[in-house]
Amino acid sequence: MKPIAQQRGVALLTALLIVAILTTVTVMLSWDQMLAIRRSQDLIEQDQARQLDLGAEAWAAQTLAKTARQQVVDLQQPWAQPMPVIPINGGEVTGSLEDLQGRFNLNNLVSGNKAVGISQQRFNRLLQRAKLPIDLGEAVIDWIDPDDIPRGTGGAEDGFYMGMLPPYRAANMPMLSASSLRLVRGFGAKAYAAIIPWVAALPPGTSINLNTASETILSTLGLHADQVAAIIQLRDKKPFKSLAAFLSNPILQGQKINSSRLGVRSQFFLLRAEAHLGKTRTILYSVLRVENPDKVKVIMRSWNTTP
Numbered sequence: 001m002k003p004i005a006q007q008r009g010v011a012l013l014t015a016l017l018i019v020a021i022l023t024t025v026t027v028m029l030s031w032d033q034m035l036a037i038r039r040s041q042d043l044i045e046q047d048q049a050r051q052l053d054l055g056a057e058a059w060a061a062q063t064l065a066k067t068a069r070q071q072v073v074d075l076q077q078p079w080a081q082p083m084p085v086i087p088i089n090g091g092e093v094t095g096s097l098e099d100l101q102g103r104f105n106l107n108n109l110v111s112g113n114k115a116v117g118i119s120q121q122r123f124n125r126l127l128q129r130a131k132l133p134i135d136l137g138e139a140v141i142d143w144i145d146p147d148d149i150p151r152g153t154g155g156a157e158d159g160f161y162m163g164m165l166p167p168y169r170a171a172n173m174p175m176l177s178a179s180s181l182r183l184v185r186g187f188g189a190k191a192y193a194a195i196i197p198w199v200a201a202l203p204p205g206t207s208i209n210l211n212t213a214s215e216t217i218l219s220t221l222g223l224h225a226d227q228v229a230a231i232i233q234l235r236d237k238k239p240f241k242s243l244a245a246f247l248s249n250p251i252l253q254g255q256k257i258n259s260s261r262l263g264v265r266s267q268f269f270l271l272r273a274e275a276h277l278g279k280t281r282t283i284l285y286s287v288l289r290v291e292n293p294d295k296v297k298v299i300m301r302s303w304n305t306t307p
Helices: 004-067 117-129 136-144 178-183 189-198 215-219 225-237 243-247
Strands: 083-088 091-099 268-277 280-292 295-303
Touching (some): 004 083, 004 091, 004 268, 004 280, 004 295, 117 189, 117 215, 136 178, 178 189, 215 225
Antiparallel strands (some): 083 091, 091 268, 268 280, 280 295
16 A cells, blocks of 8 residues: 555646646637637638629629710720729728720630631730740630641640640630630740730630720731830820721821721720738639620629639
């Protein structure tokens, strides 16, 4: 039989061990509870921030509805002005619109089962401007056209893509999003980053808006740098009221411009809305189509990644 003092020592150690275990368990439970509360707060903030983004989307639709009543779309109109920063309790929300018809429409490269010559010519110039190989255009056409015959040296169909890891097939249909370029032969991260600011994936047949197109896109029409600069300076003061007004401008005297798929109106716009709430930050990208003054339709929506 152990001495009483030794028994008391064992009992004390046992009690201390029990207290230590209970303390550890209590701390762990408290930590888990704190994480759960924080996680719930983050989810609530994120949901509230997304609702703010959708509010900016409603603002964009309302602003664009006024555009549908205009015969011309240009950068002097209300839609082209950034949404003012709106402060809210614990954060803020803002947004801006871009005319997607100021970009090059990738789906214009193909009509039916044939490549469109003028669109291919403009895209080749865009590739040159982005310092990318011209034969990348052949791969894009193959991705969209319905046949399975590779074009030239840069084209690619199922025979190429089925050898990838993981394997996949060419779409052989119009692109739903310009981000599909990441699947096309030759468009690695650097090539994709170089071209994506200038392209869009819209229904085939849309026109480039001469009033909103950037200097880069205007250069794909075959214009010289000084002509492009003069056109931008001119339209900033007085936007073109028609395609004819653009083509007859003295700046283009002696310059042959193919008028196919050029215009001064637009239907498709990209909204970028950003909401800050507490520690949460969300970015909404929405593609909107102006169908008539009473109907602006959201055709694509994506949070934190471009559509």
